[in-house]
Amino acid sequence: MNDISISILFSILGILILMSAFFSSSETGMMSLNRYRLRHLVKNKDRAAIRVENLLSRPDRLIGVILIGNNFVNILASSIATIIAIRLWGDSGIAIATGVLTLVILVFAEVTPKTLAALKPEAIAFPSSLILRPLLVTLYPFVWLVNAISNGLLRMVGVNADEIGSDHLSREELRTLVNESGAILPTRHRGMLLSILDLEEVTVDDxxxxxxxxxxxxxxxxxxxxxxxxxxxxxxxxxxxxxxxxxxxxxxxxxxxxxxxxxxxxxxxxxxxxxxxxxxxxxxxxxxxxxxxxxxxxxxMGFVVDEYGDVQGIVTLEDILEEIVGEFTTDYAASSQDIHPQEDGSFIIDGMATIRDINKALKWHLPTKGPKTLNGLITDHLQTIPEHNLCFKIGNYRFETIQIKDNLVKTARVVSVKPSKKKTISAAS
Structure with a gap:
């Protein structure tokens, strides 16, 4: 090393810092890739995507070769920086080299390249695979040894590195993915996809x-x-x-x-x-x-029957399709025979109107777990069939019964109000 000029040592140090930046960005880029987009590209026979998919099939080996390369160049860079510092400042240069090199590596070989890779993972990961794949083959004995030791330590704490975790999305995760799709999916298409996911929670009774x-x-x-x-x-x-x-x-x-x-x-x-x-x-x-x-x-069309074989109603294919694509009318609230808007902002609603239809028509959030109709919701809340007209609140909605006949609430006035901490039931005057 004493025969090598300082200019050459600086050049080597610069190359090592660039290599460190490459390994750091490669690691972040590979781990930040959208796996579902990657699979889509693989299905379309994208060569770069296929290379990356093969590397990610064994993440322990990929991380092993990246960290071996990264640690090797960082240690070598530290040694060369120490030699340069000693030549320039003597023994006191060791501390200077440590401080300066730490800052340089932190900024130029860690934070900056990793941030770039996190923002543009495909732009970093795909080209990096051209180098990482042959490097993995070349360094395989060292990678195997490192993985054997690290996987053995993982097994001691009950983790099997050979079991690749599932990337399958749950229904709620898929719902979040659809909601977060933004401008990628039109609003109507997002609504249809979410409605399809909801079909499992809705029954023919609804x-x-x-x-x-x-x-x-x-x-x-x-x-x-x-x-x-x-x-x-x-x-x-x-x-x-x-x-x-x-x-x-x-x-x-x-x-x-x-x-x-x-x-x-x-x-x-x-x-x-x-x-x-x-x-x-x-x-x-x-x-x-x-x-x-x-x-x-x-x-x-089908006849919905209960456990005793009694017909409760009918369900049609069109009813199910409307749950997916929405009502075929442009203004359900205006066209519904059960919901009548009033000038004061309230709605007079038929007692036999279903809660789900009311919620869909008015964009409300009346409770759907339990009674299916407005009459059922009112009697369930009051725990009795009212003999006289009443005013009361359920959540953020104020109810006023208008007509009670044949043990049923025939019609009621309902209005959405601001949230209130108190829940009152009082006789109407």
């Missing part, structure tokens, strides 16, 4: 049309009345039953019956020939399962 609201064909009625109902209906499919919905006999598609409506001899028997047998859906079936079930049986 979206079914209650049986008292179902429009269908009662075979116990006169043939003329049935024909009039078929001619005036706005629905493409109608349930067919006897007396009430608890005795379903089939589902009628208006496309099949339209030609028969011109027949003067149309009767109930001909109508029934066009009906398909009823399809039953157990209550509590999650929507994601029912969507698949509709596809399997090639049906679009």
């Amino acid at each position: 979206i079914m049309i209650p049986k008292h609201e179902v429009i269908g064909i009662d075979l116990d009625e006169d043939t003329d009345d049935i024909i009039k109902a078929l001619q005036s209906t706005q629905h493409t499919r109608l349930p067919v039953f006897k007396a009430d919905l608890n005795s379903p006999v089939g589902v009628l598609h208006l496309r099949k019956i339209s030609r028969l409506l011109m027949d003067d001899d149309l009767n109930k028997a001909k109508i029934m020939q066009q009906a398909v047998e009823p399809y039953f859906v157990p209550e509590g079936t999650p929507l994601h399962m029912q969507l698949v079930n509709f596809q399997k049986v090639k049906r679009r």
